[in-house]
Amino acid sequence: MVDDEGANGARPIVRRLGAFEERDDWSAAGWCRVERALEVVGTRSAMVLVRELFYGGTRFDDLARRAGISEAVAARRLRQLLDDGIVERVPYREPGQRTREGYRLTDRGRALFPIVVALTRWGDTLKDDHRTGLEFVHDSCGAPLDVEVRCADGHVVDLAESAVRFTDEEFALRYKAAHRP
Amino acid sequence: MVDDEGANGARPIVRRLGAFEERDDWSAAGWCRVERALEVVGTRSAMVLVRELFYGGTRFDDLARRAGISEAVAARRLRQLLDDGIVERVPYREPGQRTREGYRLTDRGRALFPIVVALTRWGDTLKDDHRTGLEFVHDSCGAPLDVEVRCADGHVVDLAESAVRFTDEEFALRYKAAHRP
Numbered sequence: 001m002v003d004d005e006g007a008n009g010a011r012p013i014v015r016r017l018g019a020f021e022e023r024d025d026w027s028a029a030g031w032c033r034v035e036r037a038l039e040v041v042g043t044r045s046a047m048v049l050v051r052e053l054f055y056g057g058t059r060f061d062d063l064a065r066r067a068g069i070s071e072a073v074a075a076r077r078l079r080q081l082l083d084d085g086i087v088e089r090v091p092y093r094e095p096g097q098r099t100r101e102g103y104r105l106t107d108r109g110r111a112l113f114p115i116v117v118a119l120t121r122w123g124d125t126l127k128d129d130h131r132t133g134l135e136f137v138h139d140s141c142g143a144p145l146d147v148e149v150r151c152a153d154g155h156v157v158d159l160a161e162s163a164v165r166f167t168d169e170e171f172a173l174r175y176k177a178a179h180r181p
Numbered sequence: 182m183v184d185d186e187g188a189n190g191a192r193p194i195v196r197r198l199g200a201f202e203e204r205d206d207w208s209a210a211g212w213c214r215v216e217r218a219l220e221v222v223g224t225r226s227a228m229v230l231v232r233e234l235f236y237g238g239t240r241f242d243d244l245a246r247r248a249g250i251s252e253a254v255a256a257r258r259l260r261q262l263l264d265d266g267i268v269e270r271v272p273y274r275e276p277g278q279r280t281r282e283g284y285r286l287t288d289r290g291r292a293l294f295p296i297v298v299a300l301t302r303w304g305d306t307l308k309d310d311h312r313t314g315l316e317f318v319h320d321s322c323g324a325p326l327d328v329e330v331r332c333a334d335g336h337v338v339d340l341a342e343s344a345v346r347f348t349d350e351e352f353a354l355r356y357k358a359a360h361r362p
Contacts, residue, residue, distance in 0.1 A: 008237065008239070008271070008285050011285065011286070011291070012291070013234070013235055013236070013237050013285075013286070013291075014235045014236060014237070014317065015320055016236060016237065017318070017320075020315065023236065023237065023238070023243075023247070026247075031313065031314055031315050032229075032232060032301075032304075032314070032315050033300075033301045033302075033304030033305045033307075033314050033315065033316075034228065034229065034232050034297060034300045034301050034304055035225075035229060035304070036304035036305075036307045037300040037301070037303050037304030037307065038225040038228055038229070038300065038304075039225070040307065042223075042224065042225035042228060043223065043224070043225075044216075044219040044220070044223035044224075047215065047219055047223060048213075048215070048216060048219070051213060051215050053194070054194055054195045054340075055194070055195060055197060055204065055345065056189065056194050056195070056197065056204065057204070058189070062204075066204070066207075084307075090189075104189050104192065104194075105192070105194070108306065108307075110192070110193070110194075110340055111303055111306065112303060113330065113340045113343070114299045114303075114328045114329075114330050115296060115299045115300060115303060116215060117330050118295045118296045118299055118328065119214075119215045119218040119219065119296060120213075120214045120215050120218070121214075122218050122292055122293060122295075122296060123213075123214035123215055123216070123217035123218030123219075124214045124217075125289065125292065126214075126217045126218065126221065126265075126289075132212065132347075132348065132349060132352060132353070132356070133212055133213070133214050133347070133348045134201065134212050134213050134214065134345055134346065134347060134348070135214075135345070135346060135347075135348050136195065136343055136344070136345050137198070137332065137343070137344050137345070137346060138332035138334065138336055138338045138342060138343070138344070139196055139198075139342050139343060139344040140342060141332060141334050141336065143332035143333040143334040143336075144332065144333050145330055145331070145332050145333075145338055145343060146330075146331060146332075146333065147295045147299065147328040147329065147330055147331070148295075148328065148329050148331050149294065149295050149298050149326055149327075149328055150326070150327060150328070150329050151318065151319035151322060151324035151325065151326050151327075152324040152325050152326075152327065153319065153322050153324040155319055155322065155324075157319045157326055159235075159291055159294045161319060161320050161321060162294070162317055162318070162319070162320060162326060163317070163318050163319070163320040164235075164236065164315055164316065164317050164318070165315065165316060165318060166313075166314070166315060166316075167313065167314045167315070167316050168313060168314075171313060172313065175313070
């Protein structure tokens with residue numbers, strides 16, 4: 001068996017704990033919560049719409065135009081975001097016009113904010129044209145926003161100090177036994 | 182003009198500052214660093230490969246199998262991740278076999294860790310089956326990892342205290358003047 005960690009040398013990766021240590025025993029499909037998240041927001045068009053909603057967009061035509069995607073794609077993504085509870089319909093009314101329906105983020109949608117901030121910071125490192133772009137800042141002090149990985153006990157945690165485990169190892173082992181090929 | 186914020190009511194969104202306040206003046210395309218990031222990691226298949234690399238995967242066939250994607254898709258994504266500087270080739274050798282090439286994350290790739298943690302936490306909220314799944318923890322204390330949005334001055338910042346602005350407003354205004362339709 002190849003020593004995966006060996007190939008990574010001194011470079012930190014996440015340490016696998018418990019039953020998950022022996023990676024060959026498991027296919028991650030279905031276990032990993034990253035996948036769940038990506039089923040919902042794992043497309044560029046979904047995330048640029050979410051970004052526009054954070055910026056205050058409401059109307060369908062504005063959202064599509066500002067996101068730079070076609071109205072057909074925007075309609076499909078917004079329907080999916082509605083189904084997944086990320087956005088909800090909200091009435092709005094322009095002067096002299098009838099009330100129409102727009103969109104806004106639900107609590108679940110607004111919980112994507114750290115991901116949007118993290119993507120912005122990471123995207124910032126990809127090119128050298130630091131002259132242009134938008135950045136998130138703390139409204140009261142003006143300092144740029146970033147995300148920090150911390151544990152529930154309040155420690156700042158870097159990659160070298162991180163590990164991954166099953167949330168319920170007993171359940172995982174029973175599941176594996178029941179699904180043995 | 183519709184009052185976008187009105188439709189959001191008391192629900193917080195990001196406050197727009199300076200020239201970006203008048204949202205109708207700008208199309209976000211090209212300005213937003215979220216888009217840059219999504220050009221690189223804005224597909225489900227790219228992100229599940231990145232996850233596998235964080236878990237210590239190296240070999241092409243292992244990466245594809247554990248990510249649950251076809252080898253054709255894995256090959257295409259890994260080539261793109263190589264081009265974008267997210268992964269690099271690394272030699273490995275199994276006993277009695279010739280040296281072969283695998284993959285590992287570069288520094289730029291490992292900088293995606295907060296995004297992977299944030300996606301995991303957010304994915305955790307999407308379904309009710311809290312019995313199953315994988316979670317990131319602090320190796321030394323065992324407490325689960327999460328991400329926290331903070332400003333460069335160290336304040337914890339929630340969505341209601343967040344704003345967005347051009348990194349170089351003068352440049353943005355000159356650009357707009359030069360590209361006026």
